[in-house]
Amino acid sequence: MSLQTRLAELERKHRQLEDAIARAVASPSASDLSVAELKRKKLQLKDEIARVKQTMPEPTLH
Secondary structure (H helix, E strand, C coil), X not given: CCHHHHHHHHHHHHHHHHHHXXXXXXXXXXXXXXXXXXXXXXXXXXXXXXXXXXXXXXXXXX
C-alpha cells in the first residue's frame, strides 16, 4: 500500500470517527465512556496521520 493510499484511508477513518462522535454526543443513550473511547481512537488516528505525513517525501516543483 502506498503512503498516499494509507494516508487517504486514515483520513477517511478519522472523518468516520468524527461523525460517530457527533452522533454519540447527540444521543441521550450514549455513555460518557463510549464517547471518550471514540475520542481516544480519533486522537490515535490523528497521531498516525501525522507520522505518515512525516515519512512522505516533500513535493518538488519543476
